[in-house]
Amino acid sequence: MRMMLKSLGAGLLLALLVHSGFFFFGTHFFIDGRSPFQINFFGGAAIGLLLGLILPQILRVGPGERLRAIVLVLIPFLMWEAAVTSHFQVFFRTLNPVMDKVYGALMLWGAAFALIGGLIRR
Numbered sequence: 001m002r003m004m005l006k007s008l009g010a011g012l013l014l015a016l017l018v019h020s021g022f023f024f025f026g027t028h029f030f031i032d033g034r035s036p037f038q039i040n041f042f043g044g045a046a047i048g049l050l051l052g053l054i055l056p057q058i059l060r061v062g063p064g065e066r067l068r069a070i071v072l073v074l075i076p077f078l079m080w081e082a083a084v085t086s087h088f089q090v091f092f093r094t095l096n097p098v099m100d101k102v103y104g105a106l107m108l109w110g111a112a113f114a115l116i117g118g119l120i121r122r
Helices: 002-027 034-059 062-088 097-119
Strands: none
Touching: 002 034, 002 062, 034 062, 034 097, 062 097
């Protein structure tokens, strides 16, 4: 039960950190051109994989609970990001509203790599 609450809390904190990052620095992420989008998605994959690898250690879960912990982290994260993506212009007034699909895809991409990281055993 304690691991579950810690993981859900970590997911909410992660969602708030990502949201804050895009709120303050979003104009630097959504730059026109092919290369910036590729860099963003590479960064999202790398950060997601890293989170999947280190979050179970930060949460101090056993080897058999790694994947469950990551899934529990991603539940509030993905729920928050789904709400933000569907109401993109409300949350990010300074960003171009057509970037909502890019934002949503980037969040899903990072979450998928976090799951991959949670599957990797040391």
